[in-house]
Amino acid sequence: MAHQHDLTVVDCATLRAQSTRLAELPPPGAAVYVHLDLDVLDPSALPAVAVPTPGGLTAAALARSLAAVRAHHQVVGVGITEYVPQLEHDQQVLGDVLDALGLIGERQTVGRP
Structure with missing residues (x-):
C-alpha cells in the first residue's frame, strides 16, 4: 500500500545501518509528526x-x-501505539525512546500512574 501512494518505506535493517535515515527524508527544518x-x-x-x-x-x-x-x-506531534504497560518490561527502555523525542526530562516511571 505504501508504494501505491509513493511513500518511502524505511525498514529495521536500514535503520540499524543508517540511524539518521529518517532525518534525511523531509527537508531540514520541516515540521514532522512522528507516529511510533x-x-x-x-x-x-x-x-x-x-x-x-x-x-x-x-x-x-x-x-x-x-x-x-x-x-x-x-x-509538531507524536503518536505512540502498541504499548501494553501491564506486561513486565524494563521501563528504562521506553524512557530512553521518549527522551530521544524530548518528551520527558527527568527520569520517571513511564506508563504507570
Missing part, C-alpha cells in the same frame, strides 16, 4: 507490546533515529 508503533522494537528490548515481532530494532538504535529526527526537524 513500539512493536518496531525487538521483543528482547521491549516485550510490552501488542504484537511482538522478532528482528526489530534495539532501543538504542530507535533512540538514535528519533534523536536525529528531532535534531533536524521541528517535531
